[in-house]
Amino acid sequence: METVAIVGVGLIGGSFALALRQAGFGGRIIGVSSERTIAQALKYQIIDEGLPLEQACRQADLIYLAGPIHSILETIPKLDACTREGALITDAGSTKREIAAAGAKLRGAQFLGGHPMAGKESRGVQAAEGQLFSGRPYLLTPAAEGDLETPAAREFLGWIRDIGAVPRVLSPAQHDRIVAHSSHLPQLLSTTLSGTLGRHSESELIAAAAGPGLVDSTRLALSGWDIWHDILETNRPSILEALDLFIADAQALRARYAGAELEADFAQGKEFALRLRNTR
Amino acid sequence: METVAIVGVGLIGGSFALALRQAGFGGRIIGVSSERTIAQALKYQIIDEGLPLEQACRQADLIYLAGPIHSILETIPKLDACTREGALITDAGSTKREIAAAGAKLRGAQFLGGHPMAGKESRGVQAAEGQLFSGRPYLLTPAAEGDLETPAAREFLGWIRDIGAVPRVLSPAQHDRIVAHSSHLPQLLSTTLSGTLGRHSESELIAAAAGPGLVDSTRLALSGWDIWHDILETNRPSILEALDLFIADAQALRARYAGAELEADFAQGKEFALRLRNTR
Numbered sequence: 001m002e003t004v005a006i007v008g009v010g011l012i013g014g015s016f017a018l019a020l021r022q023a024g025f026g027g028r029i030i031g032v033s034s035e036r037t038i039a040q041a042l043k044y045q046i047i048d049e050g051l052p053l054e055q056a057c058r059q060a061d062l063i064y065l066a067g068p069i070h071s072i073l074e075t076i077p078k079l080d081a082c083t084r085e086g087a088l089i090t091d092a093g094s095t096k097r098e099i100a101a102a103g104a105k106l107r108g109a110q111f112l113g114g115h116p117m118a119g120k121e122s123r124g125v126q127a128a129e130g131q132l133f134s135g136r137p138y139l140l141t142p143a144a145e146g147d148l149e150t151p152a153a154r155e156f157l158g159w160i161r162d163i164g165a166v167p168r169v170l171s172p173a174q175h176d177r178i179v180a181h182s183s184h185l186p187q188l189l190s191t192t193l194s195g196t197l198g199r200h201s202e203s204e205l206i207a208a209a210a211g212p213g214l215v216d217s218t219r220l221a222l223s224g225w226d227i228w229h230d231i232l233e234t235n236r237p238s239i240l241e242a243l244d245l246f247i248a249d250a251q252a253l254r255a256r257y258a259g260a261e262l263e264a265d266f267a268q269g270k271e272f273a274l275r276l277r278n279t280r
Numbered sequence: 281m282e283t284v285a286i287v288g289v290g291l292i293g294g295s296f297a298l299a300l301r302q303a304g305f306g307g308r309i310i311g312v313s314s315e316r317t318i319a320q321a322l323k324y325q326i327i328d329e330g331l332p333l334e335q336a337c338r339q340a341d342l343i344y345l346a347g348p349i350h351s352i353l354e355t356i357p358k359l360d361a362c363t364r365e366g367a368l369i370t371d372a373g374s375t376k377r378e379i380a381a382a383g384a385k386l387r388g389a390q391f392l393g394g395h396p397m398a399g400k401e402s403r404g405v406q407a408a409e410g411q412l413f414s415g416r417p418y419l420l421t422p423a424a425e426g427d428l429e430t431p432a433a434r435e436f437l438g439w440i441r442d443i444g445a446v447p448r449v450l451s452p453a454q455h456d457r458i459v460a461h462s463s464h465l466p467q468l469l470s471t472t473l474s475g476t477l478g479r480h481s482e483s484e485l486i487a488a489a490a491g492p493g494l495v496d497s498t499r500l501a502l503s504g505w506d507i508w509h510d511i512l513e514t515n516r517p518s519i520l521e522a523l524d525l526f527i528a529d530a531q532a533l534r535a536r537y538a539g540a541e542l543e544a545d546f547a548q549g550k551e552f553a554l555r556l557r558n559t560r
Contacts, residue, residue, distance in 0.1 A: 119491065119493070137491065175489075181477055181486050191549035192549070194552045195548040196525055197556075202454075207556035209458050210559070211397030216497075217470065218553040221549035232537065232542060247527065250527050258516075262468075262471075269501035273470075273502045
């Protein structure tokens with residue numbers, strides 16, 4: 001792998017470029033983004049040059065699509081005509097079924113979906129950091145058997161390990177079901193909680209009395225609608241299922257609490273919270 | 281204020297002692313705790329000596345009750361006979377109505393309820409740190425007018441500011457209503473979410489795919505039942521009200537999402553999340 005094209009040089013794309021460099025990648029990194037973003041990415045030495053999509057595509061051994069989901073879905077079909085032989089196209093989108101379906105239509109290049117479980121409040125190339133993926137799961141969603149066995153896929157997997165991420169393999173459908181629970185449900189709960197408190201008649205006192213727990217609990221509510229619009233649109237059935245599960249559990253807990261103790265609820269909650277901290 | 285007695289030298293009590301020292305308190309700090317905790321607190325130089333409650337009470341200008349709520353409720357009546365004239369008794373319990381009622385029965389000493397909005401996963405005196413309260417709200421709940429105007433209360437308020445905390449004054453009933461929303465509701469949502477995911481048939485994959493959002497969302501679920509038993513028992517009506525508000529909002533969001541977009545929900549959630557970060 002000598003040339004990498006990052007399409008969408010924001011927090012994730014920029015961090016992937018920095019992570020590759022820190023892991024010893026000595027080749028060329030091309031950025032495909034708006035003029036303003038390219039100028040910033042060049043200034044921060046995150047990319048070596050900025051090029052239009054088609055020119056970048058013709059030179060790249062790895063094409064890393066790091067924009068929002070709708071832009072990934074629009075970009076994939078454009079890559080069929082320009083990709084080099086043996087090149088790999090991958091993405092960092094937060095849902096995978098629709099993207100995998102678009103990737104499966106490619107004839108001239110291999111597509112392998114991916115989803116790094118990393119992020120932070122700040123966005124944009126100026127927030128990029130080379131350690132963003134370190135110790136975090138990196139979900140890979142091959143659409144067909146053998147997709148991980150090609151030379152390009154094996155090399156990409158090697159770089160994922162080299163940047164410190166923990167690769168995990170799921171089917172695209174399984175991925176969307178899992179992240180509906182592990183990521184999309186927590187997002188909607190944080191958004192709902194924050195809205196509930198913001199609409200409360202004493203919301204100013206609530207904000208003034210906020211401790212670290214509430215700060216953590218409302219961090220996801222800072223996420224932008226521009227990103228979440230696409231996620232919610234492309235994963236509706238699984239997210240509805242996760243919401244229903246949670247609401248039923250919250251109602252049951254509420255009913256138990258009205259008349260009894262919640263010791264078992266606390267024990268179960270703690271058990272999973274510890275388990276996920278030990279699953280690394 | 282020359283002598284401070286910390287009753288219950290755990291995370292909060294130990295941190296308060298360290299914070300006082302770092303803020304320049306030059307007097308004596310007595311610890312009242314189990315033998316094992318006193319030995320640790322002496323080793324870490326958090327307290328100057330360990331004494332039984334009554335002896336500590338007789339010497340202290342400030343008695344800081346930092347144990348669990350039930351132990352605060354049991355301790356308050358014992359202090360009436362031993363407190364020095366002009367001394368102040370305060371506490372750091374997470375609910376305030378029942379504690380304020382117990383304090384109001386004291387004849388020999390002034391009681392002023394308090395609640396530092398600080399904490400972390402780790403507990404016990406070995407987790408104590410002098411900066412724990414820095415930048416955090418410190419809720420004060422005077423039961424009667426003038427309670428903040430006595431010399432002892434004024435001096436205590438000065439130390440709260442000196443340790444970097446931000447004092448906020450609420451009535452005990454208002455406090456319990458506010459923290460039901462700002463603290464107890466987020467706790468129960470984290471516990472419920474963690475339980476929902478832990479009971480899911482694919483919980484191992486969910487844990488393996490956890491990103492920083494889920495780690496934050498399940499942090500409160502690590503809290504111990506021993507602390508929460510008392511909180512849930514002494515603030516049931518307000519917590520039930522907060523749960524009902526949230527569940528109704530979650531159901532409404534679920535219904536909207538099934539047929540439309542959630543842009544307004546995200547905007548409202550973000551608005552409050554930003555607001556509470558700017559309320560400092």
